[in-house]
Amino acid sequence: MPQAAITVEGISKRFRLFHERPTSVKERLLRLRGSRAEDFWALRDVAFEVPEGNTWGLVGANGSGKTTLLKIIGGILRPTEGRVVTQGRIAALLELGAGFHPELTGRENVYLNASILGLSRHETDLYFDEIVAFAELEEFIDSQVKYYSSGMFVRLGFAVAVHVDPSILLIDEVLAVGDEAFQRKCLRRIREIQAEGRTIVFVTHAIQQVQAICDGAVMLDHGQIRAMGDVADVIKEYRLVMLRRHIGFARRDLTRAAEIAGVELLDGEGAVSSVVPPGGELTVQVDVRANRPVDDPVISMVIYDGDGQFVFRTGTAEMRLGRLEGKLRVGFEMSSLPLADGRYSLTVGIHDRSERVVHDWHDQRYVFDVAGGLMEETQIFIPVETRVERL
Ligand SMILES: Nc1ncnc2c1ncn2[C@@H]1O[C@H](COP(=O)(O)OP(=O)(O)O)[C@@H](O)[C@H]1O
Ligand SMILES: [Mg+2]
Structure with missing residues (x-):
């Protein structure tokens, strides 16, 4: 049994929600005393382990807590309860443009990002050309990133994350933003990183990707683990829930x-x-x-x-x-x-x-x-042309 690269122990995360924006000082004061704020638990008692060298998929409907969980694993958010233990350097590719400074150029951001991830200037020098080439941003690397498109952001973010030699790579859904050619390139790179024995957790809606490259998976449902472990089992549960999730909508407050x-x-x-x-x-x-x-x-x-x-x-x-x-x-x-x-x-x-x-x-x-099919007791209609040949 390999050592765990990521151990998530009883993680819960509470957010405070304010329903209406206070409009006056008086209201604000009332707000302080009143109970307008509502606790919202984005994660509840989430626990699992990712063995070293494994790739795990994190799936679940929108709002189920995937990004929050990745941020907690990456040390960007603090959990309300529980703890996370990780081994080695973590590189995280989270929301679009997260970690980039809009006023700085692509080049300056690469150095900034790499230094946050623990690389020295000299180490970054060594990787720099490769990062820029991977991101296909040679022409734009000296422009301020505020002029970048969402696709350019993702390319640069991914390029930095995969070139800084992380032991653990966390990838949120951002990959879906890039064009298809770049997505294929990212998947190829992910396979290389897997082959190097690193640990990956990635969030996706593309179930085929989980099937294709993951050793295990976790499904979140309203902040709780709904299924975990075997990829096929998790996918089965995910599909079931995604199909049925409209049940109960009619009873909600509209x-x-x-x-x-x-x-x-x-x-x-x-x-x-x-x-x-x-x-x-x-x-x-x-x-x-x-x-x-x-x-x-x-x-x-x-x-x-x-x-x-x-x-x-x-x-x-x-x-x-x-x-x-x-x-x-x-x-x-x-x-x-x-x-x-x-x-x-x-x-x-x-x-x-x-x-x-x-x-x-x-x-x-x-x-x-x-109506008009003259069929009885069938469940679906399959267009069939029946051919008979006498032999
Ligand atoms: N900073 C925050 N403040 C309040 N609520 C938040 C915050 N971040 C996320 N949430 C809420 O937590 C829930 C989980 O969000 P998220 O982790 O982004 O889900 P997912 O990535 O699965 O779509 C959502 O209902 C979201 O609105
Ligand atoms: Mg998300």
Whole structure:
């Protein structure tokens, strides 16, 4: 049994939340005495060990505490309870641009970052050209980083983190920001770092990456460990939870900050219709109205079968809608519906990315029929061409 490179012991993290911004001195004074502040536990009693030389994936829905946990492991945040023991130098690639000073140039930031990670000026000199080449920033290295794009930030941050010879590398979701070619390069580099026997913890939504490169995984759910250890087991649990996470939304308090103003079901010609043949086309068109500006909303659609069993879910999470003001029309176009004959119901909702806040939720309020397939007792529709040859 190899030694643990990272030991996380009973970590809990509490944040203080203030719900409304105090507007006057008087209010502020009242706030001091009153109990407006609410404790929020972003992590609760989290414990696990990462053996030296292992790569572990950290997964969980948005807001489940992944970044907070990485920051605590990296020594950037102090836990409220518990402790973390690590062996060796840690390099952390956390939020975009974290650790970079906007007024300094790329070159100056490389030296600054490297020195924070414990490298001497001379050591950094040795790595410098390699870092810049890896980041593909030769032309921009003497520009102030405030002019960098998000992709450039990630490239430079990753390049520094992987070249400073860390024993432990912590990587937050930032890799998803770079372009695909750079992501591939990062994954290649991660494999090299693995081969050198270093320890890695990385956060990702790309489950294939966890499957491909991790020796173990941890899944967080509302700040608590939901599954841990074997990659296949953790992924199974993660998929299950991600599929079911809309259950219970209907019972939440709705903020009504944004509302569903209308839902139409349209056929292939764009005509309103609630009957679709198997394999037919169906568009669910959702009109959304913001009653006040809403940051980063996600519009979701869920399909249930006639027995109320969950069938499918999709949404705009990947699209990053940004700030919503006024009206928005979202069309979920399903060009070939693989459903068998029967009655289905639709849920449409608006929530935030962490899924803690639900703005509006129309639970199984819309109905459509799949009809004309002359099929009985099947669950899905698979287009089949049957060929018979007499031999
Ligand atoms: N500095 C902070 N103050 C208050 N709440 C915070 C702070 N940082 C994170 N949180 C909250 O803690 C929870 C976990 O956040 P985070 O660790 O960023 O989750 P993840 O990375 O899994 O999306 C979220 O609900 C987030 O809003
Ligand atoms: Mg995060």
